[in-house]
Each structure stands twice: as structure tokens, then as C-alpha cells.
Amino acid sequence: xxxxxxxxxxxxxxxxxxxxxxxxxxxxxxxxxxxxxxxxxxxxxxxxxxxxxxxxxxxxxxxxxxxxxxxxxxxxxxxxxxxxxxxxxxxxxxxxxxxxxxxxx
Amino acid sequence: xxxxxxxxxxxxxxxxxxxxxxxxxxxxxxxxxxxxxxxxxxxxxxxxxxxxxxxxxxxxxxxxxxxxxxxxxxxxxxxxxxxxxxxxxxxxxxxxxxxxxxxxxxxxxxxxxxxxxxxxxxxxxxxxxxxxxxxxxxxxxxxxxxxxxxxxxxxxxxxxxxxxxxxxxxxxxxxxxxxxxxxxxxxxxxxxxxxxxxxxxxxxxxxxxxxxxxxxxxxxxxxxxxxxxxxxxxxxxxxxxxxxxxxxxxxxxxxxxxxxxxxxxxxxxxxxxxxxxxxxxxxxxxxxxxxxxxxxxxxxxxxxxxxxxxxxxxxxxxxxxxxxxxxxxxxxxxxxxxxxxxxxxxxxxxxxxxxxxxxxxxxxxxxxxxxxxxxxxxxxxxxxxxxxxxxxxxxxxxxxxxxxxxxxxxxxxxxxxxxxxxxxxxxxxxxxxxxxxxxxxxxxxxxxxxxxxxxxxxxxxxxxxxxxxxxxxxxxxxxxxxx
Amino acid sequence: xxxxxxxxxxxxxxxxxxxxxxxxxxxxxxxxxxxxxxxxxxxxxxxxxxxxxxxxxxxxxxxxxxxxxxxxxxxxxxxxxxxxxxxxxxxxxxxxxxxxxxxxxxxxxxxxxxxxxxxxxxxxxxxxxxx
Amino acid sequence: xxxxxxxxxxxxxxxxxxxxxxxxxxxxxxxxxxxxxxxxxxxxxxxxxxxxxxxxxxxxxxxxxxxxxxxxxxxxxxxxxxxxxxxxxxxxxxxxxxxxxxxxxxxxxxxxxxxxxxxxxxxxxxxxxxxxxxxxxxxxxxxxxxxxxxxxxxxxxxxxxxxxxxxxxxxxxxxxxxxxxxxxxxxxxxxxxxxxxxxxxxxxxxxxxxxxxxxxxxxxxxxxxxxxxxx
Numbered sequence: 001x002x003x004x005x006x007x008x009x010x011x012x013x014x015x016x017x018x019x020x021x022x023x024x025x026x027x028x029x030x031x032x033x034x035x036x037x038x039x040x041x042x043x044x045x046x047x048x049x050x051x052x053x054x055x056x057x058x059x060x061x062x063x064x065x066x067x068x069x070x071x072x073x074x075x076x077x078x079x080x081x082x083x084x085x086x087x088x089x090x091x092x093x094x095x096x097x098x099x100x101x102x103x104x105x
Numbered sequence: 106x107x108x109x110x111x112x113x114x115x116x117x118x119x120x121x122x123x124x125x126x127x128x129x130x131x132x133x134x135x136x137x138x139x140x141x142x143x144x145x146x147x148x149x150x151x152x153x154x155x156x157x158x159x160x161x162x163x164x165x166x167x168x169x170x171x172x173x174x175x176x177x178x179x180x181x182x183x184x185x186x187x188x189x190x191x192x193x194x195x196x197x198x199x200x201x202x203x204x205x206x207x208x209x210x211x212x213x214x215x216x217x218x219x220x221x222x223x224x225x226x227x228x229x230x231x232x233x234x235x236x237x238x239x240x241x242x243x244x245x246x247x248x249x250x251x252x253x254x255x256x257x258x259x260x261x262x263x264x265x266x267x268x269x270x271x272x273x274x275x276x277x278x279x280x281x282x283x284x285x286x287x288x289x290x291x292x293x294x295x296x297x298x299x300x301x302x303x304x305x306x307x308x309x310x311x312x313x314x315x316x317x318x319x320x321x322x323x324x325x326x327x328x329x330x331x332x333x334x335x336x337x338x339x340x341x342x343x344x345x346x347x348x349x350x351x352x353x354x355x356x357x358x359x360x361x362x363x364x365x366x367x368x369x370x371x372x373x374x375x376x377x378x379x380x381x382x383x384x385x386x387x388x389x390x391x392x393x394x395x396x397x398x399x400x401x402x403x404x405x406x407x408x409x410x411x412x413x414x415x416x417x418x419x420x421x422x423x424x425x426x427x428x429x430x431x432x433x434x435x436x437x438x439x440x441x442x443x444x445x446x447x448x449x450x451x452x453x454x455x456x457x458x459x460x461x462x463x464x465x466x467x468x469x470x471x472x473x474x475x476x477x478x479x480x481x482x483x484x485x486x487x488x489x490x491x492x493x494x495x496x497x498x499x500x501x502x503x504x505x506x507x508x509x510x511x512x513x514x515x516x517x518x519x520x521x522x523x524x525x526x527x528x529x530x531x532x533x534x535x536x537x538x539x540x541x542x543x544x545x546x547x548x549x550x551x552x553x554x555x556x557x558x559x560x561x562x563x564x565x566x567x568x569x570x571x572x573x574x575x576x577x578x579x580x581x582x583x584x585x586x587x588x
Numbered sequence: 589x590x591x592x593x594x595x596x597x598x599x600x601x602x603x604x605x606x607x608x609x610x611x612x613x614x615x616x617x618x619x620x621x622x623x624x625x626x627x628x629x630x631x632x633x634x635x636x637x638x639x640x641x642x643x644x645x646x647x648x649x650x651x652x653x654x655x656x657x658x659x660x661x662x663x664x665x666x667x668x669x670x671x672x673x674x675x676x677x678x679x680x681x682x683x684x685x686x687x688x689x690x691x692x693x694x695x696x697x698x699x700x701x702x703x704x705x706x707x708x709x710x711x712x713x714x715x716x717x718x719x
Numbered sequence: 720x721x722x723x724x725x726x727x728x729x730x731x732x733x734x735x736x737x738x739x740x741x742x743x744x745x746x747x748x749x750x751x752x753x754x755x756x757x758x759x760x761x762x763x764x765x766x767x768x769x770x771x772x773x774x775x776x777x778x779x780x781x782x783x784x785x786x787x788x789x790x791x792x793x794x795x796x797x798x799x800x801x802x803x804x805x806x807x808x809x810x811x812x813x814x815x816x817x818x819x820x821x822x823x824x825x826x827x828x829x830x831x832x833x834x835x836x837x838x839x840x841x842x843x844x845x846x847x848x849x850x851x852x853x854x855x856x857x858x859x860x861x862x863x864x865x866x867x868x869x870x871x872x873x874x875x876x877x878x879x880x881x882x883x884x885x886x887x888x889x890x891x892x893x894x895x896x897x898x899x900x901x902x903x904x905x906x907x908x909x910x911x912x913x914x915x916x917x918x919x920x921x922x923x924x925x926x927x928x929x930x931x932x933x934x935x936x937x938x939x940x941x942x943x944x945x946x947x948x949x950x
Contacts, residue, residue: 006590006591009591010594013595016598017602017605020606024605029615029617032617032621033617033621036621039625039628040628043628043632047632047635050595050638050639052654054651054770054772054842054846055635055654055772057846058658058849059631061846061849061853062659062845062846062926063624066849066853066929067624067665069853070665071620071665073932074617077673077805078617081676109898112893112899116886116889116890116899120886122789123882123883126875126878127875162899164781164782164899164900165780165782165898165900165901165902166898167762170755171755173783211796218793221789233653233783237656237660237783237786237790240664240790241793244667244790244794245793245796247671248796248800251800251801252800254801254802256675259675262671263616263668263671266668267610267619267623267668270623270664271623274627277630277657281633282633282742284650285743285746286746288754288755289753289755302746302749303742303745303746304746307738593747596743597740600740601736603736603739604732604736604739608728608729611725612724612728612729633743638756640747645756645760645771646756647754647756647759648771649759649779651772651775660790662926663794666795666929666930667797671797673805673932
């Protein structure tokens, strides 16, 4: 195997592992899903290099595409719910503060 | 043509699932017909295996390394018979249990998919096909378990789904390593090629750990009690009686048929035995402390799975011959007895819960009076769980204790007897509550359609498997049952 | 041989990375990402093994297995997300009903199984409980 | 989770990874042994297709593929059992609508092409089905409540189409032919194409339905019927 190919393979794999690590370590759901989609697309690139174009196509379309879309929808839904809950909690706190202000007056 | 019939126990429930999805209006009738057909085909395959010889077929007409094989030997046939009979009982029970409920629409198709995968695991001879089967099993079982829709059920079954996925992907890694080393996925071919090597050892550990997670072997059992206790009763019955057994069956199959004896050695068997002992003690103790009937049954499953793993060090320590055959047959008998008994127990518990609106053990007083047949089922199933004569588990425990004695591994005797005492304690705790009030004679059966399946399954665990254990021995191709 | 080893080892590393994340991270979405990365690691190993002989064409059998595996993984992800969304709905309902003090616990389910109560801070967490 | 515990798990998992890599190394260093590849390529002319991966998927190991479609079916049935779908998105702005109007037909045509080309080149039912599914995702994002899928009764037929046709062909071959899923050489090509078409439709509609994320809204006529059933 030529040195050039070895370097090429190493870069492919290091990027792949880097993307996976980033996806796993990201605490914010939407970022994590984005990184996971990027990981899936990069993985399909690697598989194309390994002579598996069918699997590469399927991974890009199903694993990264549909799987990513599903996760993204879930991340957005939970973010929206959290927002709503935070708003509600803030409102409640505001109300309480209003009440206590009135009491003070 | 006979070997083609091996496909039927998988294809018929699959067909049933498709029909009930496409034609929801005909659901209960189609469901009953498909259940009968599935049971018939399963028993047919069992009978063929018993009366003639082991069956095998390679699908697609390509021969072995390329195609996927199906095989039925005595071991598969025994489990297939259990899944057929328990499945039929549960199906009949479900017709009544879900009557008038919208959940009926969701139960039948998922249950048939689950049933197809159960039979598929017992008949499969290909490692990757087993992975797909296990995933079908895990997904449909988790979806079924969440059918009640309560928060506890959804959470428990989400955890169950994830644990199942972790288990099967770990198993798949073992399969991938084996494929890298030996270039085939068929169990029979692989067992000829496989050599003791780091690769085989690694694959063995990965596959057994993945499957033990799915079999809820202590201490990987944490997901089981909430998942099984919160599912609808017919689902709990199949989860406890059949679904965890598939993972156990596969471990036994890999242990006996696939891996060379240098790897599945005494040390590895001892580890499995110790975990089994932990399961027996911890599961029985938690069952004794459980407040709900269904939670008690779920913890009792953890304990009973433990007994099955206690057989491994004994089988390993016994040289090939009649004594070892007896141990293997007793292990299968124990698994079957538990299957019937636990299915009957859960179905009966479901009736108690439906009637009383709860299943708190402390408030069960008067159940014996209002539901005599159901209480009788619980008592029968309970006696099989304890291992009282004449149940099948009595014979199995007897053989196990004799094996432990002969192998000089006396410490297992302590575990077995402690577990039996604890089991007696938790069963009699339930019965003493159920018989808490003065019985006034009433009709023995209150809801025949739902009570009879529970009663028959419990009865089978005691009488059929206990008094007539001989067929299990001859099905497995061994000489007669021990006296 | 070297390429196959490099790629296969990367697959094993992905498996381990996913396993670690699956065990230590609690939010369900992170667990699912972890599980998918574990799966990708195993699939990657299959593809690397298929590629082993550099000269001849790769082995199509592992490719087909991986295709099957990808579809299975996405099915499992979809089901898990649906279960999770149902759980979040229940929590949202529970936390909104808690504004009035009559947040009576549902009998016969949560209270009795000793399961963790709905987490009030919203982000759905799934522990491997040992209690 | 506790930081120390997660570090401990990290160390254990790293050791596991090292062990696995060592095992893998010893495996590769040993003799590769017999492989399935030459056999799979040798039988290719008899399989009815000229692309090896499609031959494995739909002929040699068709049984796996049948079950995999069943797994997909189990997932969507599980999702439907959890209750009705969450409400869709607002009708999209003009830009996304125009985009959807272009992308969706394009995805369907590309899907059809991938399905056809799968017989002799990379592509096939899964990739094609995924494209159909993503067309559904885009439609839902653009504000279509049901992601372009028909009513509930028709959806039920769509999601079982793949397994159904596959199983039916398999069983008919078992009854009248050589055995379950054993295609006669002459008709293998057309049987595979037929199965693949049904599988593509089923995969596409199942993935789109999974993205919708719940039971489809009942049509008027069927809702009355299911009420009867429930009563």
C-alpha cells in the first residue's frame, strides 16, 4: 500500500472518529444530532472508499437522512416543550412576585 | 415437503399479522384462526421431530454457505412446543381480555410478529438471521409492553427496548468477529471450523453477555421487573414465559453446539452458575418483598432464570453420558415448566387485577371466594414455581441436586434449597391472603373464556410436564427419564 | 491487510465510544445517538472485513448484512423516539397539572413499582436503575 | 451521572476496545480461510440479477430481508399503538413550498430509477424506499399533515405491502415450486423486481409514517367502523 493511500485512510478515519466523539460529547441535543448526521454522511464516504457504494447510499439516505430527520424532530419538540415550561415557570414566578409586591404595599 | 413445513411456524403468524393489520374489522376472528394455525404448525413440526428425525432446510435452494438454514432438533422442538401452546392459551385469553378495548387493534398484529420471531429464533440455524429475529423480538415485545399507555409502562419498556438493542448489537459484534475469522454464518458449519483462539473466546464472551442481558441474568435483570409488571396481562405472560427464554435458549444452543469445549470450560460455566445463584437469591427475596402480584411474578421470573443458569457448571462438570443427558433434559424441563407456570400465573393475576381493579397482595382477601378457578390456577402455577411434586420443576430440581452431589459441587445445593424455601414463602404469602376470608361456595368458573387458558397452562406445568416428563427426554433423543 | 486492520480497528473504537456514551449519558436522545454509533461501528467492521483482500472485488455478503442492519437500526430509533415523545407528553401534562395542588399520584402504577417519579425539570432522563 | 463513575466506565470501555482490537489483529494475521465472496459471485448468473449485493439481499439471503421488512412493520405498528400523531407544521412559506414542489417529484423519479438500476448496479429497494420516505419528510415539513400519505385504511395496506407480497411469493413457491423463497431461474428476475417494487413502496410509506410519529387521523367511514369494533 502506498504511503499516500495510508495517509488518506488515516485522515478519513481520524475525521470519522472525531465527528463521532463530538456527537457523543455534545450536551445540546440539536448540535449533537447535527454532528451525528455529519458523522453518518462521512461514514458513507468512508464506505464508498471501501468499495461498498450500495451501503454508502443506504447509510446516507436511511441512517443519516431519515434517522437524522427523526432525531432532529425529537430534539426540536423537546426544546419547544422546555421553552414552554420555562415560560410557564417564569410567568408563575412573575405572578408570585406581583402578589408579594401587593402584599408589601 | 416435510422440511418445508419448518417455515410454517414462522410464516403463518407473519401472515396473521399482515391480515390483521390490513383488515382491522375482522380482527378477533382472524386472530383466533391465525393463532390456531400457528399452534397447529408448531405442534406438527414438534411431532415430526419427535417421531422421525431432526429436520433441516436451506432456504432459497443455494445450499449451505450461501443460503440461510432452518433446523429443528429436539431442543428446538421442545421450545417450539412451549411457544405454540403458551401462545395459543394467551391468544384465547386475549380475546376476552381485550374485548371492548381499542387496544385490541394494536395487540394482535404486534403479538403475531412477536410469535413469528419466537418461533423463528427456535428454528434458526444462521447467526445473522438470529440477529434480525432478536431485533424483531425486541421491538415487538417493547411495543406490546407499552400497550397500557401508562407512564410507568412506557418508561419501563423504553428502557427494555434500549437494553435489548444493546444486547443484540453486542451479540452482532460477536457474529462480525466470527465472520471475519471463519467466513460463514451457519452454526453447523461454524462449529466444524471453529478453533480455540482469542477470536473464538472474544466472540463467545460478547455473544453470551449480549444474550444474558436479554435473558435478564442477574445483575443485568434490572429492566425486567418494571417492564413485565406494567404490561397488559397477556403480554406479561408471553414476555416472562417465552421472550426471556429465547435468549436463554440461544445461550444454551451456542454453549452446547457452537463453541469448542476448551472455551466453554469450567471457569466460564462457574461464572454463569454464580450469576444464576445471585439471581435465585436476589429474585426470590425481592419477590417475597413485592407489594403487587404482577411485580412478584416478575421477580420470580428473575429467580427462575437463575435456576436455568445453575445447570451450566453441572453440565460442564459431568462427563458425556446418561448423567449429562439427564442434566440437559432437566434444564429444558425446568425452562418449559416455568414457561407454562408463569404464563398461567400472569394470566390469572391479570384476571384478579381486572376484577379487583388492583393487584396489591395485601388487599387480595376474598379472591378465593369470588374467583375460585383463578385462585386455583395461581396455586397450581405457584406449586410449579416452588418445585413441589408432581410438577416438572420438582423433577428438574431433583436431577439438578443429584448432579451437584455427584459433581462434588455441594454449594449449589444450598442455593437451590434456599431458593425453594423463599419461593414457598412468597407463593404461600399470596395464597394466605387470597384465602383470607371464609369461602362461601360460588360458581367455580366466573369467566370461562379467560379463566380456562390460565387454568390449563398452570395445570400443564404441574401435571403434563411433571407426571409425563418422559416425552421431554425422548424428544431430546435421550434415554428414559430418571426414576 | 493494513487497510482492513485500520478500518476494522476504527469500527471497534466506534463501538467502544458508543458503548461508553450509552452507559454514562442519561438523556434519551444522547443514548440513541450512542446506540447508533455503536451500530455503525459494528457495520464498519463488517465492511472492513468485506474489503479484506485488496486485489479482488469486495465480499457482497457483509454488504447485504449491513444494509439489513441499517434498516433495523433506524426502525429501532423511530420506535424509541416515539416512546420517548409519549413519555415527554405525559411529563408535560403532569407538570402543567401540578400548578394546581391536586396533583394526585396515579394509583397502582408509578407509586407501586418503585420507579423513578417523572422528573420535574423536564429533560427526559433514563437511568439504568439499580434500585 | 457521577464524574468518577463515568471515568471508571471510560477506562473499562477503553480496555475492552484494546482487547477487541488485539483480537481482531490476531484474526487478520491468521489465514483468512474460506470466504463466501467467490461462491456468491460464481452463482450470480443463476440469481436473476447481475449486481452481487442485490443477489445476496433478494435471493441468497432473501429470508433475512423478509424479516427485516417485518422489523420495520413492527416499528410502525408500535408507533401507531402509542396514540395519534402530534400536529403537523404550519403551512410552509413560498420558498419551501416551491422547493417541495420540485424536490418531491424528483425524489420519486430518482427512487424509481434506483429501484430499476438495483438489478445491475448499486441501488435497490432500500435506497429507493429511503428516497420516497424523505419525500414524505419534506412534504410534512412543508405543512402536509400526513406527509403525502393516504388515509388510514390505505396506509395499513401500504405498510404491509412489502412483507405481504414477499411472503406470498415465498409461500406460493413453497406450495407449487421447489421450496420457500426458491425462485425458478427463468422467472427470478421478474419475481425479484416485483418484490422489490412492493418493498420500495412499503419502506417509503413506513419511513414517512414513522416521521409523522403517530396513528394517522381516521377517515370518516373507518372511524365509525373502528368504534363498532371498540364497543
